[in-house]
Amino acid sequence: MSAEFSMTVNGRTVTVDVAADETLLHVLRDELLLTGAKEGCDEGECGACTVLVDGKPVDSCIYPAPAAAGRTVSTIEGLVGSDGSLTPIQRAFVDGFAVQCGFCTPGFVMTLTALIEENSKPTERDIREALSGNLCRCTGYSTIIDAVLTATEERS
Amino acid sequence: MSGSVGKSVPRLDAEPKVRGEAVYGVDFELTGTLYAALVLSPVPSGRIIGIDTSAAAAQAGVRAVVTAEDAPDLRSGLALDDEPLFASDTVHYEGEPIAAVVADSLKAARRAVSDVIVNIEESPPVASLEAALTEGAPLVHENWETFAPVPGLPEWPRQGNVVGEMTADPGGVDEAFAGADHIVEDVFVADRQYQAYLEPKSATAIYEEDRYTIHVSHQYPWNVRSRTARALGVNPSRIRVIGHHMGGGFGARLDVGLEPYAALLARLVRAPVKLVFDRSEDLLTCNSRENAIIRIRSGVMNDGRIVAREFLCDMDCGAYATDTVFLISIPIFLAGSVYEVPSTRVVARAVYTNTTPTGAFRGVSGTYLNFALERHTDNLANTIAMDRREFRIRNLMDDGHRMLNGQILTDAGIMRTAFAEVEAVAPWADMGKGPNRGVGMAATLWLTNPAPGQVTLKLDVDGTLGVITGASEIGTGAVAMGVRQIAADELGIDPRDVIVTMPDTDVQGHDGGAQGSRTTHIVGRAVREAGTGLREQVVRAGARLLGELPDDVEIGDGHVSVKGEWNRRVTLAEVATQALYDVGPLVASGSYATPTPKYDPDTAVGLLFPTFPTPTYHVHIAEVEVDPDTGLVTVLRYVVVQEVGKAITPEGVIGQIQGGVAQGIGYALYEGLQIGEDGRYRQRTLEAYRVPIALDVPRVEAVLLEHPDEEGPHGAKGAAEPPIVPVAAAIGNAIADATGGAINRIPITPEDVLDALAENRED
Numbered sequence: 001m002s003a004e005f006s007m008t009v010n011g012r013t014v015t016v017d018v019a020a021d022e023t024l025l026h027v028l029r030d031e032l033l034l035t036g037a038k039e040g041c042d043e044g045e046c047g048a049c050t051v052l053v054d055g056k057p058v059d060s061c062i063y064p065a066p067a068a069a070g071r072t073v074s075t076i077e078g079l080v081g082s083d084g085s086l087t088p089i090q091r092a093f094v095d096g097f098a099v100q101c102g103f104c105t106p107g108f109v110m111t112l113t114a115l116i117e118e119n120s121k122p123t124e125r126d127i128r129e130a131l132s133g134n135l136c137r138c139t140g141y142s143t144i145i146d147a148v149l150t151a152t153e154e155r156s
Numbered sequence: 157m158s159g160s161v162g163k164s165v166p167r168l169d170a171e172p173k174v175r176g177e178a179v180y181g182v183d184f185e186l187t188g189t190l191y192a193a194l195v196l197s198p199v200p201s202g203r204i205i206g207i208d209t210s211a212a213a214a215q216a217g218v219r220a221v222v223t224a225e226d227a228p229d230l231r232s233g234l235a236l237d238d239e240p241l242f243a244s245d246t247v248h249y250e251g252e253p254i255a256a257v258v259a260d261s262l263k264a265a266r267r268a269v270s271d272v273i274v275n276i277e278e279s280p281p282v283a284s285l286e287a288a289l290t291e292g293a294p295l296v297h298e299n300w301e302t303f304a305p306v307p308g309l310p311e312w313p314r315q316g317n318v319v320g321e322m323t324a325d326p327g328g329v330d331e332a333f334a335g336a337d338h339i340v341e342d343v344f345v346a347d348r349q350y351q352a353y354l355e356p357k358s359a360t361a362i363y364e365e366d367r368y369t370i371h372v373s374h375q376y377p378w379n380v381r382s383r384t385a386r387a388l389g390v391n392p393s394r395i396r397v398i399g400h401h402m403g404g405g406f407g408a409r410l411d412v413g414l415e416p417y418a419a420l421l422a423r424l425v426r427a428p429v430k431l432v433f434d435r436s437e438d439l440l441t442c443n444s445r446e447n448a449i450i451r452i453r454s455g456v457m458n459d460g461r462i463v464a465r466e467f468l469c470d471m472d473c474g475a476y477a478t479d480t481v482f483l484i485s486i487p488i489f490l491a492g493s494v495y496e497v498p499s500t501r502v503v504a505r506a507v508y509t510n511t512t513p514t515g516a517f518r519g520v521s522g523t524y525l526n527f528a529l530e531r532h533t534d535n536l537a538n539t540i541a542m543d544r545r546e547f548r549i550r551n552l553m554d555d556g557h558r559m560l561n562g563q564i565l566t567d568a569g570i571m572r573t574a575f576a577e578v579e580a581v582a583p584w585a586d587m588g589k590g591p592n593r594g595v596g597m598a599a600t601l602w603l604t605n606p607a608p609g610q611v612t613l614k615l616d617v618d619g620t621l622g623v624i625t626g627a628s629e630i631g632t633g634a635v636a637m638g639v640r641q642i643a644a645d646e647l648g649i650d651p652r653d654v655i656v657t658m659p660d661t662d663v664q665g666h667d668g669g670a671q672g673s674r675t676t677h678i679v680g681r682a683v684r685e686a687g688t689g690l691r692e693q694v695v696r697a698g699a700r701l702l703g704e705l706p707d708d709v710e711i712g713d714g715h716v717s718v719k720g721e722w723n724r725r726v727t728l729a730e731v732a733t734q735a736l737y738d739v740g741p742l743v744a745s746g747s748y749a750t751p752t753p754k755y756d757p758d759t760a761v762g763l764l765f766p767t768f769p770t771p772t773y774h775v776h777i778a779e780v781e782v783d784p785d786t787g788l789v790t791v792l793r794y795v796v797v798q799e800v801g802k803a804i805t806p807e808g809v810i811g812q813i814q815g816g817v818a819q820g821i822g823y824a825l826y827e828g829l830q831i832g833e834d835g836r837y838r839q840r841t842l843e844a845y846r847v848p849i850a851l852d853v854p855r856v857e858a859v860l861l862e863h864p865d866e867e868g869p870h871g872a873k874g875a876a877e878p879p880i881v882p883v884a885a886a887i888g889n890a891i892a893d894a895t896g897g898a899i900n901r902i903p904i905t906p907e908d909v910l911d912a913l914a915e916n917r918e919d
Binding site for chain 1: 164166167169170171173174175176177178179180182183351352353354355356401402403404406434435630631632633807808811814815816817818819841842843847849850851853855856
């Protein structure tokens with residue numbers, strides 16, 4: 001069983017023809033060669049594959065690709081401005097030493113991008129709760145939380 | 157500029173990582189790649205009756221199905237040559253590779269794996285340390301006597317399921333016990349801990365011109381080279397290993413994983429082969445931190461002196477020896493240090509079981525050894541009704557402390573400063589007050605791995621500095637920040653103008669890998685050695701360009717200038733460009749390895765890892781609150797005082813402390829990787845195996861104690877590995893304080909906390 005459908009990925013309409021049980025993560029990585037979203041667990045636990053579907057963070061490793069038909073998908077590759085500039089969250093990650101191995105980073109950035117879209121002044125507690133589906137094994141989370149606080153302070 | 161060492165400079169690899177552009181090992185693809193998957197043993201112990209590959213081979217898209225028959229008939233290992241690539245007649249753990257499938261797609265390969273029919277006559281597994289050590293226990297390897305140490309390693313005591321035994325008995329220990337006012341005995345048990353790096357293991361190999369090129373994200377490419385060579389029975393120079401960005405490792409990417417399989421398969425199918433583990437395969441086969449049992453007994457006097465100690469430790473190495481026969485040396489560095497214990501006997505054993513082979517995880521064995529020692533220290537203090545902090549200070553080692561291996565710690569007195577720093581930040585009397593709250597301390601020393609490193613520096617025609625090194629960036633920033641900053645300061649340039657290579661074993665000199673916090677110390681020192689040679693060349697070339705004598709010019713701010721005449725200067729770009737045609741490219745190399753500290757080889761038998769080089773000193777304090785209804789533990793406050801030599805990048809070191817403590821909190825409270833009586837892991841996914849999330853970890857406070865090391869670059873010692881070591885002990889002591897009951901297991905579960913509270917009520 002295959003499925004042909006269209007979706008908007010990082011502002012461009014794409015049409016793909018994939019197996020009906022294919023995940024959104026594999027379509028992004030293997031068909032569209034957008035490898036910023038990572039496969040860390042393939043069971044929706046680690047959040048390294050987080051992308052936004054219609055603005056909401058999803059674990060793309062367990063999100064059926066055909067369910068994205070007609071929807072808008074944003075990945076880490078689509079965040080930067082046309083001049084290559086980083087978003088405030090990305091900038092704060094770089095400046096605040098919130099990146100170590102970096103494998104989890106795209107997923108964190110996507111989750112946090114959705115968070116501050118909804119809540120422009122999140123508290124530390126809001127941030128920790130929003131991140132409960134994203135695992136980082138390197139940083140101990142403090143620099144990541146501080147990066148969000150920095151980015152949102154500068155925005156306001 | 158006035159130098160970047162000691163400042164927190166921008167981390168250049170963070171940009172590609174935050175953009176999603178960084179290519180990790182698992183992202184790397186070669187044109188024409190085929191994909192492979194392994195057939196793993198479904199049972200922990202048994203005899204292989206037959207393997208039928210015909211159905212799998214007939215599947216669409218399948219290119220080859222490979223078994224032990226297609227592989228060299230060899231066993232190899234890190235210390236003992238006991239492990240084949242594929243099991244042939246017996247399987248020794250659930251997850252042991254039996255066969256491999258190569259196909260056009262990863263999906264096809266994984267599908268065909270389930271069509272390989274393996275007929276195994278199961279036998280009862282040796283599933284625990286207790287079972288393996290029982291008199292008359294079945295042997296995990298009936299042919300254990302035929303296994304030989306790797307070339308260059310002497311034999312050591314081993315017998316049956318005991319694959320290594322280390323004994324240090326200075327004599328007089330029993331007499332010292334006889335004179336003690338009190339004897340306190342404790343038993344501690346620790347489960348396994350899974351490294352749970354976010355990037356699962358993978359390897360991509362290609363076979364060309366009778367050589368194997370392997371693309372990896374690996375902590376130790378030179379070990380991949382030598383271990384793959386030995387597994388395949390070829391010379392190391394026939395293997396080339398190229399490193400890519402790495403999604404964490406924490407020790408699990410020090411020994412080989414999938415690389416020898418990918419290499420073998422690439423030769424057999426004559427195409428690039430990519431082998432990728434999914435998370436459950438990765439967890440099942442990973443060389444996790446070993447489970448262990450520790451029995452510790454000490455004699456203590458009423459005045460607070462510790463006078464005698466016996467320390468017995470059994471470590472589960474799983475079905476193959478891996479590096480555990482080295483780890484059984486670690487107790488002799490810890491059991492008689494930090495606190496003076498005049499008379500100490502240590503026996504440590506590595507034990508075979510029918511379980512996944514264990515291996516290196518940050519703070520190798522130190523996490524549970526320190527837990528046992530520091531929980532026991534609290535019990536000793538409580539036995540003589542002395543304040544736990546006062547008891548520690550009373551017994552603290554000083555400068556000139558002699559470890560059980562005879563090695564002298566000339567600067568061990570810095571530990572007193574570390575205790576004083578903790579007191580200044582988190583006064584003992586103020587911590588752990590209030591109902592259901594407690595405070596705990598733990599102290600340790602730790603080593604800086606001494607393995608060799610090499611660097612070549614080249615000044616480019618545009619004035620940038622190339623650093624050609626085989627060092628791997630595991631994520632700590634040791635390469636991305638530390639090595640880059642040290643190199644920049646050699647010529648007084650901006651670290652952004654330093655370009656560092658990725659590892660390639662064909663290009664660089666040997667590097668001892670991202671392990672034991674060695675990169676900043678060892679590779680940084682090699683940079684300084686190379687820098688001396690390069691600066692000499694730059695001065696000579698610059699002087700020539702300026703029409704001066706070398707003694708009359710100096711390097712600084714990206715220029716060579718005439719001393720005392722700052723406006724008579726040429727840029728490094730001009731110097732490098734002119735030199736190119738005058739004397740050739742400006743290139744210099746440097747090498748370094750830590751000299752082995754003096755020790756007494758007669759202090760122990762079976763001591764394969766004989767010294768503890770470049771030690772650092774650590775004191776941690778934790779404040780916790782336990783929920784008396786649920787048994788859940790909240791870490792309210794956590795403070796680390798860490799002696800670092802010199803912090804090249806302070807923010808980087810603090811990041812290592814925060815991350816190491818988070819892993820330690822996971823180890824202390826959540827992360828038990830447990831083995832059932834059936835020899836199988838009970839936790840098999842990241843859902844069941846719970847690592848800390850953002851809600852679990854407090855803001856860790858870090859104090860860096862600078863105390864420059866004579867040998868280290870700018871005085872730097874290792875910093876990244878040790879923050880995990882004392883965490884379980886500090887938290888365990890705090891929970892014991894809060895509950896008033898015994899805390900003798902890692903992880904400390906809510907049930908353990910409720911039991912400890914109930915035990916206290918009964919008392």
